[in-house]
Amino acid sequence: AQSVTQLDSQVPVFEEAPVELRCNYSSSVSVYLFWYVQYPNQGLQLLLKYLSGSTLVESINGFEAEFNKSQTSFHLRKPSVHISDTAEYFCAVSRTGFQKLVFGTGTRLLVSP
Amino acid sequence: DTAVSQTPKYLVTQMGNDKSIKCEQNLGHDTMYWYKQDSKKFLKIMFSYNNKELIINETVPNRFSPKSPDKAHLNLHINSLELGDSAVYFCASSQTGPGTEYQETQYFGPGTRLLVL
Numbered sequence: 001a002q003s004v005t006q007l008d009s010q011v012p013v014f015e016e017a018p019v020e021l022r023c024n025y026s027s028s029v030s031v032y033l034f035w036y037v038q039y040p041n042q043g044l045q046l047l048l049k050y051l052s053g054s055t056l057v058e059s060i061n062g063f064e065a066e067f068n069k070s071q072t073s074f075h076l077r078k079p080s081v082h083i084s085d086t087a088e089y090f091c092a093v094s095r096t097g098f099q100k101l102v103f104g105t106g107t108r109l110l111v112s113p
Numbered sequence: 114d115t116a117v118s119q120t121p122k123y124l125v126t127q128m129g130n131d132k133s134i135k136c137e138q139n140l141g142h143d144t145m146y147w148y149k150q151d152s153k154k155f156l157k158i159m160f161s162y163n164n165k166e167l168i169i170n171e172t173v174p175n176r177f178s179p180k181s182p183d184k185a186h187l188n189l190h191i192n193s194l195e196l197g198d199s200a201v202y203f204c205a206s207s208q209t210g211p212g213t214e215y216q217e218t219q220y221f222g223p224g225t226r227l228l229v230l
Contacts, residue, residue: 100161101219103156105155
């Protein structure tokens with residue numbers, strides 16, 4: 001079975017500062033990795049994903065994540081955050097070939113001016 | 114143009130009642146899901162249907178019965194509602210198949226906020 005750990009339940013940061021949201025996973029088989037974002041009172045939106053190939057994946061709004069197989073991590077980073085990045089961020093894993101997403105407990109990113 | 118839609122958006126009801134939540138997707142996907150998000154924001158899959166066939170059924174009480182009349186719809190009926198059923202229920206869809214062209218991406222609806230009093 002797969003599992004995901006997001007150690008930080010909340011990350012406060014000032015606007016324009018860099019941020020890293022940590023995600024570690026556990027699996028005995030190969031996996032796909034995802035980051036989803038949930039804005040207040042909204043559904044989840046896919047931010048970025050790793051399926052195969054380059055271990056560094058990027059989103060259109062400046063986030064990036066790096067798949068590190070040896071450390072079983074998929075940390076999310078942004079070099080300079082905006083107030084509008086305030087949201088809940090969920091890391092998720094699925095076993096390759098299966099469609100079942102297993103989510104972490106989420107990290108609330110709070111960006112203040 | 115909504116890709117995955119759910120109705121109702123909010124549902125407030127009494128314990129013991131029976132209620133349904135509807136989900137529709139217009140993405141042409143062949144797989145649909147129900148997730149439950151509890152008060153601590155933890156998300157867990159409940160069911161998954163592929164081409165109207167149940168493929169994932171997590172340990173969910175049998176008071177919850179999903180129904181898929183066609184590939185584009187997946188409804189969730191809940192009997193004898195309990196206080197612990199209060200949560201946000203998300204529907205999602207994806208397209209399965211070989212090759213990364215299917216991208217393994219699940220698209221989520223806006224959620225249905227269920228409050229059982």
